[in-house]
Amino acid sequence: MKRRDFIKKTALMAGAAGWANNALANETKVSQLALGNEGQQIHIADQGPLIISAPMLQNYAETSMGVAFAVSDLANGYVIVGQQPDLSDGEKVKCGGYRTTEISDRVIQVRLINLQPNTTYYYKIGADRIHYGGGYDMKIIGNEEDPRIYYFTTAGSRAPAHFCVINDTHARWEPLGLAIEKIATLKPQCVIWNGDATNVEETIEAQMRIFLQPEIERIEYASEIPYLFCPGNHDSRGMANRHLEKVWMYRQPEERASRDWDLGRNFAVRMGEVALIGLDTAEDKLDTNPIFAGLFNSGEYREAQVAWLHDALQRPEIVSAPYLVAFCHIPLFDANPHANPGDVAPADKDPQYTTDFAMWQRTCAQLWTPLLAEAGCQLIITAHQHCYRYDAPTTDRSWAQIVGGGPEMGFSGSGENRRERPELFPTVIEGEVQGGKLVVKVHNLVTGKVQEEFSFKRRS
Ligand SMILES: [Fe+2]
Ligand SMILES: [Fe+2]
Numbered sequence: 001m002k003r004r005d006f007i008k009k010t011a012l013m014a015g016a017a018g019w020a021n022n023a024l025a026n027e028t029k030v031s032q033l034a035l036g037n038e039g040q041q042i043h044i045a046d047q048g049p050l051i052i053s054a055p056m057l058q059n060y061a062e063t064s065m066g067v068a069f070a071v072s073d074l075a076n077g078y079v080i081v082g083q084q085p086d087l088s089d090g091e092k093v094k095c096g097g098y099r100t101t102e103i104s105d106r107v108i109q110v111r112l113i114n115l116q117p118n119t120t121y122y123y124k125i126g127a128d129r130i131h132y133g134g135g136y137d138m139k140i141i142g143n144e145e146d147p148r149i150y151y152f153t154t155a156g157s158r159a160p161a162h163f164c165v166i167n168d169t170h171a172r173w174e175p176l177g178l179a180i181e182k183i184a185t186l187k188p189q190c191v192i193w194n195g196d197a198t199n200v201e202e203t204i205e206a207q208m209r210i211f212l213q214p215e216i217e218r219i220e221y222a223s224e225i226p227y228l229f230c231p232g233n234h235d236s237r238g239m240a241n242r243h244l245e246k247v248w249m250y251r252q253p254e255e256r257a258s259r260d261w262d263l264g265r266n267f268a269v270r271m272g273e274v275a276l277i278g279l280d281t282a283e284d285k286l287d288t289n290p291i292f293a294g295l296f297n298s299g300e301y302r303e304a305q306v307a308w309l310h311d312a313l314q315r316p317e318i319v320s321a322p323y324l325v326a327f328c329h330i331p332l333f334d335a336n337p338h339a340n341p342g343d344v345a346p347a348d349k350d351p352q353y354t355t356d357f358a359m360w361q362r363t364c365a366q367l368w369t370p371l372l373a374e375a376g377c378q379l380i381i382t383a384h385q386h387c388y389r390y391d392a393p394t395t396d397r398s399w400a401q402i403v404g405g406g407p408e409m410g411f412s413g414s415g416e417n418r419r420e421r422p423e424l425f426p427t428v429i430e431g432e433v434q435g436g437k438l439v440v441k442v443h444n445l446v447t448g449k450v451q452e453e454f455s456f457k458r459r460s
Contacts, residue, residue: 117156195232
């Protein structure tokens with residue numbers, strides 16, 4: 001899609017939701033006063049809305065929150081945040097960090113830091129339209145604020161323990177829309193998007209369409225329910241996906257040690273009685289596979305996460321949590337002897353396995369699961385195989401594994417090749433502490449029913 005068409009389409013969607021029209025009127029009024037350097041009036045009233053998406057809350061945490069939204073033109077965005085519902089105590093926080101702001105003509109990312117745990121904050125988004133004619137020729141030529149006041153609640157040991165997981169949505173709007181509607185009825189504290197949200201994305205616009213402007217009815221899906229992200233193998237593919245952080249920001253730099261500077265995706269968050277641990281299994285092919293042309297570095301990345309995980313599991317708020325649940329995209333166990341374990345050098349090919357890519361990740365299992373098991377992790381929630389499965393704990397493996405379903409809606413193929421496959425359905429995995437247990441329900445989005453339910457005892 002050409003950028004102009006894309007903007008037109010997203011503006012239309014925004015207008016349908018009712019949050020851009022007021023802002024557009026506001027911007028038109030301001031923009032008529034804008035003058036260029038020579039005193040000439042700059043006409044921008046016909047440029048359409050500046051803010052072209054609802055805000056998305058990224059990286060749920062105890063003391064910080066990320067807010068991202070899409071813009072149609074060069075803009076300096078901001079968030080007004082406070083604890084009063086009318087924002088009478090609101091403070092403006094601009095995009096970017098120190099030294100300069102991060103003006104953008106596509107995605108505004110605002111990091112809210114120094115927040116209180118277990119606390120509800122109210123916020124609204126806005127942006128100044130910027131005329132940039134050079135280092136001494138910068139002007140604000142319009143302003144737009146989304147009139148709606150949203151809210152979010154930070155994580156912490158007193159937060160309600162209630163999460164949902166989605167995975168392998170692969171930019172397919174039907175399963176994503178169903179998942180988002182299910183989540184809207186469940187009202188969790190946060191959602192973990194467990195990878196393969198994308199396919200192979202070459203442009204930021206394509207990434208914006210997936211995360212900020214998905215073609216679903218509930219386009220404010222992440223404006224009040226914060227998200228966490230564990231990337232899947234697809235989320236590193238394509239030139240734009242090599243820097244997905246331009247659309248889905250990294251965790252706050254101050255949330256990790258300098259040793260872990262490049263580990264922007266891992267998270268260890270306390271939510272009520274549950275500690276949530278996020279890991280990144282990275283690609284499903286070896287770095288040595290010729291198809292990758294030496295352009296991936298998953299091996300060292302997996303190893304670097306060991307030290308991070310070791311330290312995260314020692315943090316007081318994580319140690320004291322009665323339930324420890326880990327998330328990563330590629331499964332860390334598979335009982336099927338024909339499932340490729342992802343360590344077949346150099347090119348992932350071996351006739352004993354049914355695929356020439358990893359169906360599960362033996363290297364990650366060997367690196368991470370001893371630490372998780374020692375910490376008493378009850379459950380690891382994974383994805384990637386596009387078929388829901390539960391692996392009960394055994395005498396050799398103290399943790400359970402749930403593999404979330406994929407985007408297939410009860411059949412595979414199309415046309416003459418279409419086959420009924422009732423075992424293939426998208427899932428929303430819901431975890432909630434109830435009656436002294438962690439109750440996990442797997443919602444089948446094809447039948448609309450709970451497929452299976454499990455409960456986990458407190459760790460000893
Ligand atoms: Fe997938
Ligand atoms: Fe995958």
